[in-house]
Amino acid sequence: MTSVLVVDDEPQIVRALRINLSARGYDVLTAFDGKTALSVAVEGKPDVVVLDLGLPDIDGVDVIAGLRGWSSMPIIVLSARTDSSTKVEALDAGADDYVTKPFGMDELLARLRAAVRRKTTQVVDEPIVRTSTFTVDLADKRVHREDREVHLTPTEWGLLEILARHPGRLVSQKQLLQEVWGPMHVNETQYLRVYLAQLRRKLEHDPAHPKHLITEPGMGYRFQL
Amino acid sequence: MTSVLVVDDEPQIVRALRINLSARGYDVLTAFDGKTALSVAVEGKPDVVVLDLGLPDIDGVDVIAGLRGWSSMPIIVLSARTDSSTKVEALDAGADDYVTKPFGMDELLARLRAAVRRKTTQVVDEPIVRTSTFTVDLADKRVHREDREVHLTPTEWGLLEILARHPGRLVSQKQLLQEVWGPMHVNETQYLRVYLAQLRRKLEHDPAHPKHLITEPGMGYRFQL
DNA sequence: GGCCGTCTTTACGCGTTCTTGATGGCCCGA
């Protein structure tokens, strides 16, 4: 389900959007100020953000910057300001679209559909991570070992992808568990042992003495190039 | 250099845009009607299109459809119409943005920058995708197998098109469902099974052991050349 | 109204994947 984060300090606007979006099958998250918006965005990983510029605490442009720091999710700005300098500022800060209040609900919904459509069809340039033994193609979601494709299960891929996106870096057990199994399973460290063993069996020359999928006891795991 | 195709039947608008865009380092192509626009777009492969809806020959929405048939270049619609039904129509036809005349030049430029920024590396310029068994013509929306045309239903084509536009890449179930059936149906994975089976029956030599339409269990599907 | 092509929905068998518990090894501090 597509999830939308609605950020506005006017309750009636939030309410109207919640009703309309829910009715169309969207999952709706809400926030009434900038600080909440940023934290909810981190927690909920929405697919698109509808953001009012006139928030009580943080300037809207700074909220955009805060989101753009780590995510490329589409941002649709709502604002009562019609002057073009504000629009330009918001768009150049990284907003994807700008809708002036008062707005028509069907127009906003259409712009939302357009934003989501763009997001899902766009292709990002993702690297191929290589080790001496195997290569991980993050775009194609494929793994090769000596020119042979290695088949991974969804969970195996989920783990390997996170590790491969941070080559050389220590990734904590908690982070791995949270991203692959969700927040409810951050203590099931046993899962990690089982799946790391499987990955090593599929990818390492000597699974008992791994060269690339390294355990850091008590801390987490490291993808060594 | 980024190239922009400006389509408008009002010469003064085209002129104003040409001057402003050229001054900012864009390469500018122009057309005064829909037919010219479509052919110039094919010839010149612009990076982004600024399109007036009120053209003398073809309805603007049809121009959008004509472009979207083979390309995913960003389209920014210009129009004097402020009613939201027109906006919704244009956006749902595949436009990326909608600007109401009269517009501020700096706002249009900001929206243009936003559109170009969003568009990252695009996958498919070659509108014909070939495998050993069958051929997919993305421009004509036709599929041939051993010189015989294979008839596909709209849904079958929708699926195949998305897969063929990302050859070799794993496309997630969610993305396929979202793009073909819409955001409300991203969990109806059964649809995918049914339609992939139909496509395989029509296109694969041995539908039970597909060579090109590959399932990646739990993750999605892959168009293998 | 009846036909036809298309889309949606249900059901079932089968193979794969996930989860879970058990066992044993290693390292380090007591």
Added chain:
DNA sequence: TCGGGCCATCAAGAACGCGTAAAGACGGCC
């Protein structure tokens, strides 16, 4: 030296996802 963490490995049942067939629903067209 012993005990407690922490980790690696194995195995087995449960749960899941896939392919397939077929029936029902829908809508356009004659």
